[in-house]
Each structure stands twice: as C-alpha cells, then as structure tokens.
Amino acid sequence: MAHRPNPLIPGFHPDPSVVLVDGVYYLVTSTFEYLPGLPVYRSTDLVDWEPIGHVADRPEQVEVSSVATGAGVFAPTLRYHNGLFHVIVTVVGSPRGCVVYTATDPAGPWSDGVTINGLDGIDPDLVWDDDGTAYVTYSGLRLTGEDAGRHYGIEQVRVDLADGRTLESPRPLWSGSGLRFPEAPHLYRHGDHWYLVIAEGGTERGHAVSVARGPSVTGPFTGHPANPLLTASGSPRYVQNTGHADLVETPDGGWALVLLGVRPIGEAQAFSPLGRETFITDVTWTEDGWPVFASVDLAPRAGIESADFSFEDGTALDDPGWLAVRATPRSMAEVIDGHLVLRGRETGLDAPRPVFVGRRQRHLNADVATRADASDGVGGLAARYDEHHHFGLEAKTEDGATVVTAWGSVAGLRQEWRRSFPAGPVELGMELRTPAEAASTVRADRIRLTADGTPLAELDGRYWTAETCASFTGRVVGLYASEGTARFADFRCAGWETGPGTDQ
Structure with missing residues (x-):
C-alpha cells in the first residue's frame, strides 16, 4: 500500500476526476458558483500536485453569473481520447446545461464547449467503446420540465459530441444497492469486464461507493453482493462523507481511488470547516475480478x-x-x-x-x-x-x-x-x-x-x-x-x- 498524503488536495476541492496520460496525471474538481471554474492539477507521482490552469477561465464558457448558490459547475469527468482531453460537466441553473470542453493541452486553452442537447441530469461520465462510439452515463436527476426534482437513477445515452446531441432515448443502467441518490457514475474497462462505479447515500455522512460490472459498456450490470464497497457512515473514522470516486492506475502498476471526503473536527464528528476535499485510497483486485477499496486514512501534509x-x-x-x-x-x-x-x-x-x-x-x-x-x-x-x-x-x-x-x-x-x-x-x-x-x-x-x-x-x-x-x-x-x-x-x-x- 503506497504512502500518500490525505487529503490529496486540501480545501474546497470536491468531486475529483483524474486521468493518466503518458505517465502524467491530471485532475479536475467542481467549483459551483466560483470562477475561474474547474481547476486543473498535474502530478507525475499521485503525491505532489501543481495547479496548471482552469477549464473555464472565460465567463461565457459556463454562464454562472445568475445561478443560485449551490448550483453552477457540478461534478466533472476528465478523460482523454484520440489526442484530446475532454471534460464533461453539468452547469446547473445555466443555459449551458451539459457541456463538453476539449483541449490538446490540459493547461489550456480549453474550447468554448459544446452543449449536449436532450440530456437532463447531473454528474455526467464520458466513455468510448471499441468502435469509437461515445456514451454519456449520468445521474438522472431531472433539472427541467414537469419532472424537475425527480430522480431516475443512473442512465446512459449514446451521443454525437461534434453536433452536441443525444442519439437515443435515455435507458436505465444500474442504480446501486438501494441507498438514496445514486450519482457520480464512472465506467471503466478492466480485464474481461466493464465496471460501473457510482456514489450513493447522498454526499453527507451516508455517502458511499458501490460497484457493478457487465460484459459491455451498455451492460447489463450486476452489482457486487457486498455493496457499498466503501463508506465511512456510522464509523468513527477521521475522514467522513467518502464517495464520488474515480479509478486510476498508480505509478507502480497498482490502482487507486480518488474521491471526496470531509474532515470533521472533534469526537462528535459534527463540523467540517473546509468542506469537501480530494482524498485518495488504494485499490486491489480479487481473483474473481472485483475491486477492493482500502479505508480512507487521514494523513495531512507536514509543515507550514x-x-x-x-x-x-x-x-x-x-x-x-x-x-x-x-x-x-x-x-x-x-x-x-x-x-x-x-x-x-x-x-x-x-x-x-x-x-x-x-x-x-x-x-x-x-x-x-x-x-x-x-x-x-x-x-x-x-x-x-x-x-x-x-x-x-x-x-x-x-x-x-x-x-x-x-x-x-x-x-x-x-x-x-x-x-x-x-x-x-x-x-x-x-x-x-x-x-x-x-x-x-x-x-x-x-x-x-x-x-x-x-x-x-x-x-x-x-x-x-x-x-x-x-x-x-x-x-x-x-x-x-x-x-x-x-x-x-x-x-x-x-x-x-x-x-x-x-x-x-
């Protein structure tokens, strides 16, 4: 198990998403009503992180000037495909909606973004199958229309990224172990399976990480019988609210989970001054191909x-x-x-x-x-x-x-x-x-x-x-x-x- 600082990136840095490209790691987090939006961090070792810029450094990219507090730039996903970095994100309360930004250099400049019309939800994930078809998997919390506020679980659609449109009606994918608010889906291909990692339980003390797997990017997905596989709920752990996780390979050939958490002060674990921060924990794989997540331990960086x-x-x-x-x-x-x-x-x-x-x-x-x-x-x-x-x-x-x-x-x-x-x-x-x-x-x-x-x-x-x-x-x-x-x-x-x- 590698020794890394925790929190990995301290302070207001929720909903982390990470990608490894040519031996270098890049990570983005949510920013809600603040600008510039979507900070980009760079690391070569998953330990030391350097801020290199922002995806949204121009107001027109996100249009948050009138969004309500708690809305704005929600959970992003950062991915790399065919020489381009992609960030997909929902800008809640903004006319931008679900947007995909691209860049050849993650330090920027990033594109103005393409809105994916017809996609109504939050926490979008972006993945491509073997023939290059793009899929967006997301949490089906309706933001508009008569169904605004209703939650339809984890959904998926094929999309045309160039034209900014969905190519089919949304289909239900898998919605966890039954806890509330299934969200933050991420899809990965590993070995013989496609793995769907989600958050559930809400982003407060009940937050958890659950996993399902299936034969293809579209499923069908079967959940791990012991879900949720990671949670601090009901525990005395120093890091609480753990969830909203993204998998990544480590420099030594292993795996890690980058996720959000909070550091509540005191024995009652009641109050967290810094809000949701970015943490990391190790991942191993069982012989039958399921991930095992280590507990999220507190290890703040020393010094001033x-x-x-x-x-x-x-x-x-x-x-x-x-x-x-x-x-x-x-x-x-x-x-x-x-x-x-x-x-x-x-x-x-x-x-x-x-x-x-x-x-x-x-x-x-x-x-x-x-x-x-x-x-x-x-x-x-x-x-x-x-x-x-x-x-x-x-x-x-x-x-x-x-x-x-x-x-x-x-x-x-x-x-x-x-x-x-x-x-x-x-x-x-x-x-x-x-x-x-x-x-x-x-x-x-x-x-x-x-x-x-x-x-x-x-x-x-x-x-x-x-x-x-x-x-x-x-x-x-x-x-x-x-x-x-x-x-x-x-x-x-x-x-x-x-x-x-x-x-x-």
Whole structure:
C-alpha cells in the first residue's frame, strides 16, 4: 500500500476526476458558483500536485453569473481520447446545461464547449467503446420540465459530441444497492469486464461507493453482493462523507481511488470547516475480478504552507489560486501602484456577486492577514461560505479615524464589534485554530479577528462549516470592498495541521 498524503488536495476541492496520460496525471474538481471554474492539477507521482490552469477561465464558457448558490459547475469527468482531453460537466441553473470542453493541452486553452442537447441530469461520465462510439452515463436527476426534482437513477445515452446531441432515448443502467441518490457514475474497462462505479447515500455522512460490472459498456450490470464497497457512515473514522470516486492506475502498476471526503473536527464528528476535499485510497483486485477499496486514512501534509502576495509587480492575480463569486477575479480587482484595488458597489458579502477575491482555506489551522487602506472606501478581510454565512473585518474612515468592524453573519443574522484606530492603513488579521481534543466534542475551529494586533472578536467556527451552511463548497478567504475604493498592500496566509494524522 503506497504512502500518500490525505487529503490529496486540501480545501474546497470536491468531486475529483483524474486521468493518466503518458505517465502524467491530471485532475479536475467542481467549483459551483466560483470562477475561474474547474481547476486543473498535474502530478507525475499521485503525491505532489501543481495547479496548471482552469477549464473555464472565460465567463461565457459556463454562464454562472445568475445561478443560485449551490448550483453552477457540478461534478466533472476528465478523460482523454484520440489526442484530446475532454471534460464533461453539468452547469446547473445555466443555459449551458451539459457541456463538453476539449483541449490538446490540459493547461489550456480549453474550447468554448459544446452543449449536449436532450440530456437532463447531473454528474455526467464520458466513455468510448471499441468502435469509437461515445456514451454519456449520468445521474438522472431531472433539472427541467414537469419532472424537475425527480430522480431516475443512473442512465446512459449514446451521443454525437461534434453536433452536441443525444442519439437515443435515455435507458436505465444500474442504480446501486438501494441507498438514496445514486450519482457520480464512472465506467471503466478492466480485464474481461466493464465496471460501473457510482456514489450513493447522498454526499453527507451516508455517502458511499458501490460497484457493478457487465460484459459491455451498455451492460447489463450486476452489482457486487457486498455493496457499498466503501463508506465511512456510522464509523468513527477521521475522514467522513467518502464517495464520488474515480479509478486510476498508480505509478507502480497498482490502482487507486480518488474521491471526496470531509474532515470533521472533534469526537462528535459534527463540523467540517473546509468542506469537501480530494482524498485518495488504494485499490486491489480479487481473483474473481472485483475491486477492493482500502479505508480512507487521514494523513495531512507536514509543515507550514504559505502564500504571500505583495502586489508590487502587478502579477499577483496571475496565480491560479484566486477565485471570485460568479465573476472572474480580474473583473473584480486590479493591481495599481503596488496595491490590489477593489471598487465597491454599495453591496457587501450578502450580495450574490460581491466585490470579493479570495483563496480556498486549505488547512484547519491558518493565519491570514492584509494591510488595508480604507481612506477612499470601505472594505477588508473576509471568509465566505455563501451570501448568508460569512465573517471578517471591515475598515472605513470615520471622523478622522480608521474604524474597524469585526462581524459574523449566520443565516442572515449579523453581530458586530467596532473599534477605532489612528487614521491610515490598518493591519487586519484572522487566526483560525482547531481546539484541543479534550474541548472539541461538538466544536469546530476557533476564529480570532484582530486589527493592528488588537483582538476584536472570537467566533465559534461551527457556524461556518459544510454542515451548518449546507454548502457544496468550502471556506474561501480573501479581500473585498463594499463602497468606494479599498486598497490592499498585501495578502498573507499560512496554514498547517495538528491533531489526528499528524505528529502534533
């Protein structure tokens, strides 16, 4: 069994799909209402991953400017065929629908995408049979029409990728062991069989991986008698919600399963600050040809990961880690005279499209800081789960002083703490800490908000977690403006792990 870090890619990185091409691995994940969409990662060893770009770096590729929170760019599948990389994905709530993007280089540029008309569902998989016919296998959750909201299990259609159309009516394929929400299908040919791997049980604590096999890409499929073959449901495991899995060969000739999971804090396993992350586990095969999935063990990377941006040379926004909400980072921010400049629109983090650029929180312990100048506007440092759940620090000039307001917003209810500082730029900071195990039975992390080193508020992090916010995403921490022009000299963040799976 290989030793690999877990999570494999930390922070808000759900629904991973992976492909191996000429000895190199490429992986994409979901992004929902954030842009750029569908980050692409590269690795040569399934251990170290480098972000190399995004599939959707142009707004018109996904058209998420008006999608509801929790909709947008759902679960992608990444595949390679005849010299082209393909990503197929459903953009829920967008006129794009089910879209296939292609590229010769996974770093981009990617095509504008072709919509597959007549396909109504989510979590599409793309596979070709021996004669080159393309099939899309998907979760039959109806998104439109009179049947919107009804679920028809796992379905499949032949498609014409060039013309963007289905070639037949959808047919039922196989819908798991009877748990709710069969979804996330992926098809593979291995040995004498075609294998259908799906998720079921829902993407919360009941999440599971089940497997069936059949003689051809169209089946018929027979499920493993012991399904589900992988789940953390009802267990005390440190990684929960395990599911939505994709199989891939490993560098040593074995197999691995890349999948999503969460890291709930405390003995009660109640709250997961970072949302759904990408994990990995080993796969072996029995003599009669069934896969066996090892349990998903927690093994966070050691050391401190830092990202410091001074905004001095104007290239900081080129870093692929920046995100914005329903817009691109460069449409929200610009670098001028060594500062990141955000121009407010008299809307805060409650807005569907806030003036906000941020980065995923990747570690359960983190320090985040910025030097903010609010002499010409109102803005600051914030962490967002969605427009109803966020917290942060806002600076503005008032009566010849810099007034800093710390706040926490939960389901639209907001509490504030204010303090005045001398006029001019102010240092805004967040300290995010996991509690000692003895005190963490039902807690998440503790959040300390400071200005010029002075504590303004301490918050209970469980109110900004995947479970409380019922979100498909995760915490994104960054800079924002609500009025006028806010300037930021830098953005500094450092993260690390303690507790289970570490040596601390």
